[in-house]
Amino acid sequence: MIDWILLFSNAAQEIISPTTAAYALAAVGLAIHFGFTGLLNFGQAGFMMLGAYGFAIATLTFGWPVWAAILTGVVASIVFALILGIPTLRLRADYLAIVTIAAAEIVRLLFTTNTFEPITGSANGLQGYKGGFEALNPIPPGTYGFGPWVYNEYDWWVRIFGWGLVAIAAFITWRLFKSPWGRVIKGIREDEDAVRALGKNVYFYKMQSLVIGGVFGALAGMIFILPRSVVPSNYQTSLTFFIYAILLLGGAATVFGPIIGSVIFWVLLSFFSGFIARAVEVGWLPFLSNVQAGQLRFILVGVAIMLIVIYRPQGIFGNKKELAFVK
Amino acid sequence: MLLAGLVSALTLSIAAPAAADEVGLDEYDFKISGLVELADEPLSEVLLVVEGGGFRVEVESGEDGRWAVGVPERGEFTVTLDENTLPEGIAVIDPELEQPNVRTITVGQSGSAVANFFIGQGERNTTSLFDQVVERIFNGLNFGLLLALAAIGLSLVFGTTGLSNFAHAELVTFGGLMTLLFGVVLGMPIWLAIPIALILSAGLGYVNDAALWKPLRRRGVGLIPMMIVSIGLSLAVRYLFQLFVGGDTQQLPGATDTSLSIGVFGLSWTDVASMAVSIIVLLGVGYFLLRTRIGKATRAVSDNPALAAASGIDVDRVIRIVWVMAGALAGLSGILWAYFRPGVSWDMGFQILLLTFAAVTLGGLGTAFGALVGALIVGLLVELSTLIIPSDMKYVGALVILILVLLVRPQGILGRKERIG
Numbered sequence A: 001m002i003d004w005i006l007l008f009s010n011a012a013q014e015i016i017s018p019t020t021a022a023y024a025l026a027a028v029g030l031a032i033h034f035g036f037t038g039l040l041n042f043g044q045a046g047f048m049m050l051g052a053y054g055f056a057i058a059t060l061t062f063g064w065p066v067w068a069a070i071l072t073g074v075v076a077s078i079v080f081a082l083i084l085g086i087p088t089l090r091l092r093a094d095y096l097a098i099v100t101i102a103a104a105e106i107v108r109l110l111f112t113t114n115t116f117e118p119i120t121g122s123a124n125g126l127q128g129y130k131g132g133f134e135a136l137n138p139i140p141p142g143t144y145g146f147g148p149w150v151y152n153e154y155d156w157w158v159r160i161f162g163w164g165l166v167a168i169a170a171f172i173t174w175r176l177f178k179s180p181w182g183r184v185i186k187g188i189r190e191d192e193d194a195v196r197a198l199g200k201n202v203y204f205y206k207m208q209s210l211v212i213g214g215v216f217g218a219l220a221g222m223i224f225i226l227p228r229s230v231v232p233s234n235y236q237t238s239l240t241f242f243i244y245a246i247l248l249l250g251g252a253a254t255v256f257g258p259i260i261g262s263v264i265f266w267v268l269l270s271f272f273s274g275f276i277a278r279a280v281e282v283g284w285l286p287f288l289s290n291v292q293a294g295q296l297r298f299i300l301v302g303v304a305i306m307l308i309v310i311y312r313p314q315g316i317f318g319n320k321k322e323l324a325f326v327k
Numbered sequence B: 001m002l003l004a005g006l007v008s009a010l011t012l013s014i015a016a017p018a019a020a021d022e023v024g025l026d027e028y029d030f031k032i033s034g035l036v037e038l039a040d041e042p043l044s045e046v047l048l049v050v051e052g053g054g055f056r057v058e059v060e061s062g063e064d065g066r067w068a069v070g071v072p073e074r075g076e077f078t079v080t081l082d083e084n085t086l087p088e089g090i091a092v093i094d095p096e097l098e099q100p101n102v103r104t105i106t107v108g109q110s111g112s113a114v115a116n117f118f119i120g121q122g123e124r125n126t127t128s129l130f131d132q133v134v135e136r137i138f139n140g141l142n143f144g145l146l147l148a149l150a151a152i153g154l155s156l157v158f159g160t161t162g163l164s165n166f167a168h169a170e171l172v173t174f175g176g177l178m179t180l181l182f183g184v185v186l187g188m189p190i191w192l193a194i195p196i197a198l199i200l201s202a203g204l205g206y207v208n209d210a211a212l213w214k215p216l217r218r219r220g221v222g223l224i225p226m227m228i229v230s231i232g233l234s235l236a237v238r239y240l241f242q243l244f245v246g247g248d249t250q251q252l253p254g255a256t257d258t259s260l261s262i263g264v265f266g267l268s269w270t271d272v273a274s275m276a277v278s279i280i281v282l283l284g285v286g287y288f289l290l291r292t293r294i295g296k297a298t299r300a301v302s303d304n305p306a307l308a309a310a311s312g313i314d315v316d317r318v319i320r321i322v323w324v325m326a327g328a329l330a331g332l333s334g335i336l337w338a339y340f341r342p343g344v345s346w347d348m349g350f351q352i353l354l355l356t357f358a359a360v361t362l363g364g365l366g367t368a369f370g371a372l373v374g375a376l377i378v379g380l381l382v383e384l385s386t387l388i389i390p391s392d393m394k395y396v397g398a399l400v401i402l403i404l405v406l407l408v409r410p411q412g413i414l415g416r417k418e419r420i421g
Helices: A004-016 A018-037 A044-060 A066-088 A093-112 A114-120 A131-135 A153-176 A180-190 A192-197 A202-225 A237-250 A257-281 A290-311 B002-015 B129-161 B168-185 B190-219 B223-245 B269-291 B293-303 B305-310 B315-340 B348-363 B368-385 B391-408
Strands: A143-146 A149-152 B030-035 B047-052 B055-060 B066-071 B075-081 B090-092 B102-107 B112-114 B119-121
Touching: A004 A018, A004 A149, A004 A257, A018 A044, A018 A153, A018 A180, A018 A202, A018 A237, A018 A257, A044 A066, A044 A093, A044 A114, A044 A202, A044 A237, A066 A093, A066 A131, A066 A202, A066 B391, A093 A114, A093 A237, A093 B223, A093 B348, A093 B391, A114 B391, A131 A153, A143 A153, A149 A153, A153 A180, A153 A202, A180 A192, A180 A202, A192 A202, A237 A257, A237 A290, A237 B223, A257 A290, A290 B223, B030 B075, B030 B102, B047 B066, B055 B066, B102 B112, B129 B168, B129 B190, B129 B269, B129 B293, B129 B315, B129 B348, B129 B368, B168 B190, B168 B223, B168 B315, B168 B348, B190 B223, B190 B315, B223 B348, B269 B293, B269 B315, B269 B368, B293 B305, B293 B315, B305 B315, B315 B348, B348 B368, B348 B391, B368 B391
Parallel strands: B030 B112
Antiparallel strands: A143 A149, B030 B066, B047 B055, B047 B075, B075 B102, B090 B119
């Protein structure tokens, strides 16, 4: 029989899991790009990858402390944003889409190739970079928590750090878009030419938006690798599409939408995957194997993206007037 | 994970000096194995190197000619047979490949794969640089032409509807999958299976428009939302394919048949046929666009849909025809791609989606002939770049060129400046 308690408890764990936090932060970054500025960034996976590898390589190859490793990832993502932005921000929106998706793939191929294996670990990725982060852990050893949320001191430290970053990023975003700067950015989304007519340097504003959202993406990449290792195959284009699904679910032009969207997305996905896997095991779905059950989640996400965009483009928390889609 | 890293490091150091006929089978779940023999006589103590994803292991064939290695993950591995360990006067012969002693093996869902070599009397593998360049150029042309088939469909759809269709890759895969279904699973002859696959691909193009994009246009959904819908569609359909066919790569009839080789520049008859078909079809598309009424109407709609509609052109009909054409061209491209790679797999179209976009953007978004030029450039670039950079980075060059071209000529090679407005 299906162990419903286990399914619900697994789904409940996703509410505070560091993966949820990482996707939420990446989605907040994407909200700045896509929701507020109207930039079609399809390379968020590339930003996350640079953050993750920047952190891991700075720690492993150069032996730098944690703060310098974090800074390395952030600087790498800023450089990446500038490289992407300079050729494309003057062009129509779909050019940025193609260039960012291509650039993210270039980054992934460069980290996967055997040529740089001593530094990047190629397809096997990197591990053993967590020492410095563990040493900063103020929580004494032991197991804490209640109900389904019982973790050891490292797991709690990762969760507190991850969600702390999400909270800070959300606060910064919220303040930014209440400021004059944010109003200019939203104006660019609605009508670029009108903003240009007011004497604003649209290109410069777009670049700032690309950099800020990209840095959030890089930080998300760092949270993402704290509970696991860095493996290049995690950063395929479907990662970006998952983040788009989260963003569209919560509402593209909102600050808290992406965060709630991430929680809903992971709770539902965990519950659904768990349920299908169990249902296959007990023989409710005789036409599916367990491997096939794992593929259903991608089909589900794809269909969800289509349905949300067609029937509720503003997302769960979005405002219909702020449609967030550039014409 | 740390442990896994240590283990792979250990096997490396152990395996290198004392190669045996079975290495690492206990440590890893996945396996590559093979049999080295010459005219049914097993060859022992032949050295093979299995590499992939940062993992490397050496193995020698045993007394019975058999060897097996465990590998840490699914994916692509290259198996290199060291020809110096073969007996005198014997070499790996496979005229289709410029390096017959190196094979790329994919470990798929089944978790194991077989790598066998064609061994016989013959010259050891030495190819002069000139031959390599000529061979790469032919390969590049072949790849560029099949890419052009996919790119022209994508470009026509973009030109007439403004949609950047990310689900185009699934049309490409569909062509390959249908040929596999009719030609291999149902056992029909290939000359019958391919036309059936093309008709079904054209049908899928029609269904795409009729069931999804036309209603969305009616609803007045914007171009960017439509693009995101196509991404969702691409994701859903791609994994639906995987649900049905699994993660393995399967071969179409004749794809790995070495008897078809003509022995010049490493070309096989499959390659020649593939290029001939591409060229004939592309000429046909050119004739259609330039000389027929519907073709002219298509270009008119690409230029200015509102003006075309006002001139009495049935825009919806033109778009329908473009979708049917795009479906058939993509399906054909998928079949040729299945012979070029070689193999049919669930994500084969997605593997060249970005290159297709690169070709379309290089040539100029929405221009059919630009897509052709762009595709040939991308195809040649990808193949020729492997002379200089490692082949696992061959797509990087094409994508970098895409970004560089956008820097200096954002409208593409054949595009007009106003298009990017």
